[in-house]
Amino acid sequence: MDKLKKKITTAFKLSGYVIRSENATYLAEQLLPFEASEHDKWLTTVIENIQNLKITSTNIDRVVIDKAIGEINRVGLQEHETIFDVIDAFQAPRFVYNTQSKKFEYDKKPRSVLADPEMQVGYLEQRYNMLYQKTIRHELFSPSIIEKTSGQEVKKFKLLNVENLLASTELKECVVLGQLNQIEEGKMFLEDLTGYVRVDLTSTRYHAGFFCEGSFVLAEGSYENKVFKVEGMGFPPAEPATSSRAFFGTANSWGGKSEKLLKYSVALQEAERTNTDATMVFLSDVHLDDAEVLKKLKKLFIGYDSCPPVCIVLMGPFSTKANNFFQLVPLFKQLAEAASGCDQLKKETDLILVPHPRDPIEMDIFPRHGIPPPLCSDLLKAWPRTKLVSNPCRLQYCTQQILVFRMDLMARMARNAIHFPENKDIDNHFARTLICQGHLTPFARFINPILWDYDTSMWLYPLPDLVVIGDSCQSFSITQHGCTILNTGSFPKSGFSFKMYIPATKTIEDSEIPDGFPEDNVAPASSSEEEEAEEENVLDQQVVEEDVEQLAESEVVDIEDSEIPNVSPMENLEEDTEIQPDPYDELPSVSGLKKHQIPGALTEEEEAQIRMVQELELDSDSD
Template sequence: MDELTKLKRKITTSFKLSGFVIRSENSAYLAEQLLPFDEAEREKWLTVITDNLQGQRLQTAQVERGALEKAINEINRVGLDEGETVFAVIDAFKVPRYHYNTQYKKFELNQEARCILARPALKAAHLRDRYAMLLQKTLRHELFAPQIIQGGVSTESQVKKFKLLYAENLLASSTVKEAVILGLLTQLKEGKFYLEDPTGSIELDLSATRFHSGFFCEGSFVLAEGSYNNGVLKVDGLGFPPAEPATSSRAFFGTQNSWGGDSLKLLKYSVRLQELENTNTEATLVFLSDVRLDNPVVLERLRMLFVGYDSCPPIAIVLMGPFAASNSNYHALSQHLTALGALATGCDELKKQTDLIIVPSCEDPTAPNILPRAPLPESLTSGLRKAWSRTICASNPCRLQYCTQQIVVCRLDLMAKFCRNTLHFPTDTDNIEQHFARTLICQNHLTPIHPIAMPVHWGYDAALWLYPLPDLVVIGDSCQSFSTTQHGCTVLNTGSFVKSKFAFKVYIPATHVIEDSEIPDDMTSLSA
């Protein structure tokens, strides 16, 4: 019996004692990694690897190649603390949920159990949580913050101050000349719009309203300024809650991990990860949307993409659906995904170093048109996983963490929903992407729109929050691609891979640069 075979048996036995099952090809892979070490070192490495696997919280006892590679990569990391990961994909259903404590003026973790079929009380509770989040940052803004008094004399500011009122303040009065109120824009009666907060609702007169930048859809929270008389608020100006930089927002969460993942502390503050992020200037993330695998031309271009990146593998390639026509059946989609894995045949470096992240659209089968949407089931992707062991089926939306960077990925045709449902269409259509980004950033939410237009699981609404603002928000919208940065947050729309002549986006975390790329007609290079 040769040494490699003996080592494979030892690995199998060691894994069984730790409660794991490992297939022959995976034990052979691990044996090749441990073969250069002496007997004592092998024992040590086996112990450390099985401990790491237990910390990964695997769904089954079966250890796949991807889990082994992740364990080895994490062990080889130099100088990182326990719980610190270079790259992680965070499921929307595991995103922590926070509520604002008005007494202590900070966000606290809500550990209440959640489920898809939520209690009816959560229908209002998730909106109250959003209102509390937007209210606390609005009250801190210089327009609403109280004046600072020094030595008995107030320091007058050049900025006009406003006093934020509540619905109950107006309802208790007959006339208020200057009123500013934050609330949910809603249509309680057909054809009549109201502003609603936890204390009541006020009817709005929007006949002479000046709308600020953004899309004002029913279901969004707005700031209304005007005069109140006889139960109606005649709105002079309608705007959004002010945006707040992430650095200011995080102060009210402390060091706890508000982003999600296995780490107890927020990795945004990790000095070691920041150093790694700055020095790894070649690291990239690739984003494609509307990747229709039932189109032979799409498969051909994806093959070119994989071959082109085999010599310089990115951290991850994110593919967003729909992956087939809406009338495709379950079996056909499974075959298309298996064919996707076959495209990477021969791209060994790519499959070894790059995570392939699959984000479904609401048109893909097995889940309803409600956000967050569950990942594609393993039965659909078994062939793809076998060919590309580092495949990760993600939820929609999902969160990515690369070193200290926070990235949100969502596949949704959101621009069309905003345009169809807004009360006032922006006049400067040349800057429509600025209005789009401002809506998301000021609302701090991915879908600030009526639930009829985009239903949301009440118990998991926190997965759609953009508070504190992430570094990058990637929207897979089939409209024209664009990218814009506001208040330190970049909003990127990938556009349609099919409609844009096979264009895609490349993000370089070290420099925060987004490159427009496309797949050429030949396989010699990828143009950027």
């Protein structure tokens, strides 16, 4: 190490730089894993990268060294291209559909949690326009009514607005795109940008999916007597991401540091294909106040220390009992302690914490801000690559787009559905609902409040490659229209199972933390403590044997040897049991036995006889 440090200091001096001893030590630690013959080559590369950084000072600190090493890992990538990035929901860009140019345009207006009043309906207008533009392009909706294709007649439909119905007395075969709302109690209405109309759902045939109040639907039926009698109801058609991106141009609709979308980067595609060892780990319901969960997390960290994944995503709730955020501080400290000793993991892996609506951080509204850094100060010191992100959040790995959302969506959909699917394949209904709605929470605002200015961060349009839902129901994975919907399930309820995603092959593996590791038991004692404990056990055993012999030979109490088991005094005591002092411990005894030394060995009658002898001995001493 000293020889390498001296070589580093000399090389930097020859290049006109000054590096302090601790920084030279840090760089030496980075070079040590390589062969000694390669040290000169890598040291030269680091210095060249520092020269390319165009720094103004000749003093080289650790930040500059990290940047230089980072440039080595970015061989072949442009300046704006990143292998992995975490995007907060409040940093995700907002694109608005321009009805004139038929394109999505980047909205540069400043956003706020306290949005302008017009955004109360504005965010619903933006969502409606997004669904309308992809629906009107579908092959079923075109200007012609009948089109002949290969000798077959394909029926087309004309998409109407609500105002078209209200302006007529009677219409047949109407198809309307609108939002289901209960404007009057007990009566359902279909609403779009032009108005609303009452709907009759008594004889409606429902297609696949969960139809909830607040969902956008395609309703087919007839209009008469100011009532739209719906015969069939479905969702807006799904659209592959490749088709959707054409209306965004080259703009980065996903978010991140790059101004251009990284989906088509050749260098990132090659990096994604060749890095077959890259993995991503997802867990939900990580209750840090559960001792068993912490044990399993420690196992997880130790297991991945030798082969660190790209990231480990932990989703809340992080406490089952906390009702204020100060109670989370010791829990995150315990999480930091669980990762102690896993230096390689903490060096190469991003730990991502996604809060649950029940975590006492802020009001129950989406998107939710991440956990405040002061609550995780111990964790951030122990694991500097910890990311405290929003719920939901976006991940970018090479060219892949991944969205993470923690919410019990399945139960909420089932609870608020106006019609429960007859088909028992609930997982497919769930996935189809999200993909067709293009939104994570397709509910009315009173069911699931939304921050108006940040509703677009909840969009699933264009469709990402992977949507990770941290739902407590049974885990599943379904792929539709090139988008995979993955539910991780509950970490403690599923026998401590979790999901591992392999980006190179776009595959998902079910994983489980087995029992039987040493971490399941009490931590082993030190060698000195073990020797002391062993000596105490030997002495206790000798005392017991002597007492048994004396008791057996006593003329006062006649007890057979077989009635007194040869056991350790502490064998039947639990670890947390506190031994109360015996009132007869300080009294002289014929046999020298103490009551708690052989638990359960004497009957009540025998104990009474011993006590009588002890009292007689006291009386004789006093005389």
